[in-house]
Amino acid sequence: MSSPAADPALSVTDLRKSYGTRPAVRGVGFTAERGVLTAVLGPNGAGKTTTVECCAGLRRADAGTIEVLGRAVVSGARSAGYPAELRARVGVMLQDGGLPQAPKAGAVLEHVARLHHAPADPSQLLDRLGLRTVARTSVRRLSGGQRQRLALAAALVGRPELVFLDEPSAGLDPQVRLDVWELLRELRDAGVSMVLTTHLMQEAEELADHVVIIDDGRVVARGSPGELTGPEVVRVLPRQADDVAAVAAVLRHGLAGHDRFAVSAHSTEVTVQSAQPPDAAIVAAVGTALAEAGYGDAQIRADRRTLEDVFLELTGRRLGGPQTALAPEEPQRREPA
Numbered sequence: 001m002s003s004p005a006a007d008p009a010l011s012v013t014d015l016r017k018s019y020g021t022r023p024a025v026r027g028v029g030f031t032a033e034r035g036v037l038t039a040v041l042g043p044n045g046a047g048k049t050t051t052v053e054c055c056a057g058l059r060r061a062d063a064g065t066i067e068v069l070g071r072a073v074v075s076g077a078r079s080a081g082y083p084a085e086l087r088a089r090v091g092v093m094l095q096d097g098g099l100p101q102a103p104k105a106g107a108v109l110e111h112v113a114r115l116h117h118a119p120a121d122p123s124q125l126l127d128r129l130g131l132r133t134v135a136r137t138s139v140r141r142l143s144g145g146q147r148q149r150l151a152l153a154a155a156l157v158g159r160p161e162l163v164f165l166d167e168p169s170a171g172l173d174p175q176v177r178l179d180v181w182e183l184l185r186e187l188r189d190a191g192v193s194m195v196l197t198t199h200l201m202q203e204a205e206e207l208a209d210h211v212v213i214i215d216d217g218r219v220v221a222r223g224s225p226g227e228l229t230g231p232e233v234v235r236v237l238p239r240q241a242d243d244v245a246a247v248a249a250v251l252r253h254g255l256a257g258h259d260r261f262a263v264s265a266h267s268t269e270v271t272v273q274s275a276q277p278p279d280a281a282i283v284a285a286v287g288t289a290l291a292e293a294g295y296g297d298a299q300i301r302a303d304r305r306t307l308e309d310v311f312l313e314l315t316g317r318r319l320g321g322p323q324t325a326l327a328p329e330e331p332q333r334r335e336p337a
């Protein structure tokens with residue numbers, strides 16, 4: 001038997017859930033490893049909330065298995081429920097917050113903190129999430145964004161090992177969203193496992209170590225953002241097409257110290273493929289190598305696919321927008337049926 005520490009934070013197999021006759025989740029399976037942030041990314045209505053609510057023990061699945069921190073909580077249609085010991089190790093932030101409306105924000109957080117054995121300091125969390133000034137305001141009088149942050153604070157105050165976050169930055173203004181992202185990064189760096197749903201491609205790209213893309217109740221792709229968006233390409237167009245071979249040689253030599261690059265010569269351009277994004281340093285290394293060899297006038301372009309591009313290729317639709325007329329391209333990295 002594997003040791004509990006070796007188990008993933010969350011393991012979901014063939015999860016199914018219908019509302020009446022309408023299937024919302026049609027066989028979702030994925031794993032969220034410990035100490036990383038896993039984003040479940042998909043458009044509205046894809047089944048993200050239903051999936052997370054089943055995983056968090058808040059909704060009964062029709063079929064499938066769910067293991068949380070090494071313990072089976074759903075097996076087939078049978079829910080084992082969350083034992084109190086496990087509940088204390090898991091934080092949950094739902095879209096509607098699930099907060100009582102009458103009490104004051106600070107009191108709600110203190111109350112939740114008291115339910116835990118070794119909670120974080122509620123007042124520090126209020127400060128961190130910019131809620132200090134509304135600590136004495138009743139929940140019902142908070143703005144949507146403040147309520148959202150209070151729900152996040154309530155999910156975190158028990159110092160959970162695993163946190164489920166359903167659209168945590170929905171409705172937040174851009175600066176507050178950045179603050180929330182920073183906090184989530186810090187938690188991840190401190191070893192907290194997180195499973196976050198989002199329909200914001202940028203949120204997944206910024207935060208996620210692992211992305212599970214779901215559409216119409218099914219997983220259509222999963223992997224790290226880098227795996228999903230594929231190898232990055234820096235394109236170099238020499239001024240003279242005749243220089244392609246020479247420029248390729250210069251780059252092979254100049255980038256020899258960087259073993260993750262593959263330099264290829266084509267008819268009019270040289271491409272440098274990298275397993276990692278062509279950040280400024282990589283583009284700069286290409287530029288320096290070219291300038292030193294007298295090819296400083298070559299054009300350099302970094303091509304970056306986004307998760308939005310990946311979603312469009314897989315489904316023929318955009319993540320955020322209305323259905324487009326684009327036909328799906330040949331699917332890439334599609335999950336086995």
Ligand SMILES: Nc1ncnc2c1ncn2[C@@H]1O[C@H](COP(=O)(O)OP(=O)(O)OP(=O)(O)O)[C@@H](O)[C@H]1O
Nearest residue numbers: 019023024042043044045046047048049050051199
């Ligand atoms: N309580 C419910 N009763 C009936 N249908 C529901 C219920 N909750 C969700 N659905 C339907 O199930 C499907 C999946 O919804 P779900 O909320 O899980 O998706 P989602 O990806 O989280 O979407 P959103 O980002 O809009 O919340 C949708 O068609 C939705 O209308």
